[in-house]
Amino acid sequence: MRLLDWVVLVGSLASIIAYGLYRGRGSNTVDRYLLAGKSMPWYAMALSIMATQASAITFISTTGQSYVDGMRFVQFYFGLPLAMVVLCATAVPIFHRAEVYTAYEYLERRFDAKTRALASLIFLMQRGLSVGLTFYAPAIVLSVIFGWPDRLTTLIIGVTVVLYTVTGGIRTVTWTDVQQMLIIFCGLLVALITIIHMLPQQVSLLDAMRLAGSAGKLNAVNFHFDWNDRYNLWSGLIGGMFLALSYFGCDQSQVQRYLTGKSIAQSKLSLLFTAVAKIPMQFFILFIGAMVFVFYIFEPPPLVFQRIEYDRIQSGAARARYEPIAARYQDAFARRKQAALDIVAARHGGDPRGAEDAQGRYRQALEDVDTARNQGASLVAATGGEKGFKDTNYIFLSFVTRYLPAGIVGLVIAVILAATMSSSSGEINSLATVSVVDIYKRHVRKGATDHHYLTASRVATAFWGAYAVVFSGLGKNVGSLIEAVNFVGSLFYGSLLGVFVLAFFFKRVTGTGAFCGMLAGEAAVIVAWRSGIAYLWYNVIACVVVVATATAVSSFSPAASARPDITR
């Protein structure tokens, strides 16, 4: 990092924190601290929803995912607009009219206390695991740049985020998200333009896209259905819709965003804006990863993108095994580069036979490069590195720090750190809200003063921040972080979605039925996981099992009756 990078980085982060604290003034009641006094406009909620979802993982891991696996991950988001429509027609008006602080509070009104408690605990487990991964992502940034230990960097960022979140509550979280999204849009655009500008002069954007396409990196849609294939149109539309329904309809970190809306219409608009903007945004981020791949066709990429591991296998006992792999890698790279240049030249010269011949050599070289990279990863694992080592999360940042000009590196790092702060602050805020409203206030200390619960909310925020820092080390061994986060969510979301489907649409289902249904749903997810079914289907399976079980159990018990109102 050069001086200009540090100026941009520190200036961006300081402005975000200062702006957030300025906007968060007056968060001195529980209602203002947790729901911003229900005063937020739709555009602030929409950008906050997108910013909470777009954590550092989105930029670090999604770009790497595209580099390795192509753009097919975009299909994961195809179900999101459908889910948003369903939620706007159902959950948004119901939650607003129920005047709840949390989605799970509604479950007690509809079912009973044990159903609310179980749903709250499932959320706390799921989001508690995910927030650790959110913290781990920026630690990768600093470990790549400075070689600092992951744990130390996680601790430093965690302490900063906790202080900032404890002070301002959800109003601060929301407005920093807005500012952060603007920085993200600018940062992404500048990064893509810079990458394209850095390609060889004779390679146009169209040529770059053809080279990426020939390597299978622009495979945005796949119609072939396969239960075990993570990303195809059907898993995206159906599984993705169920995941999005669960995430935006049952996860307090999202529900809390649109509960801060001035009105039902404002909350609906915020979700529908997300529905329209999310797929293009993810497409754009994946496209950046594909263009980084094309850039590395012409510039030699390291055998392993994780610098610390790369340095390690080049020295000591591993060196003897590293050298032949590196030699094969360099040879394959040179052949791939030449073939790519030949493809471009043949196309520009109107030589289809030459282009076809070069395509054959290009594909063979691609395979050889991938083989050598896999051997490099195996060498890392076999010589004392992580078991099943993958460097997906290091690809984009390795590129940024090595090739982007001064100032832009600082901007990209600022985007990533700001995204982490904003996402994790939102997650911690929602974890604290559920802990206080659904557990502490409901089961531990009823009827205390507003000031007492405000203090409890701040203490809970600090607790979850510390928890996230402690468990962030789990991110080290999970491969692609973006997949890990969605996998963890899928383990729990289906059951939560199922119980809300029951609450909204199955009037005869009882509290005991819903409770048993959730337990059965979690059991079904464990079976699906053990069976090797792709994780996007867990939400569908669990939801169906919850509804079926609850309906069956309720048919043997007295019909649900309208429950009396409860005190918050």
Next chain:
Amino acid sequence: MPPHERDLPDEPPPFLGTWPRVYAAVVVYLALVIAACYAFTRIFA
């Protein structure tokens, strides 16, 4: 309406007149996005 729910008015959307029309527009938009992604895949495959 259940006794614990408040009668909050659902304002009309700022465009297209009714919410069902807005929802339909989002679904049509999704279909167009998928078609565009498919064309993108085919063109550069």
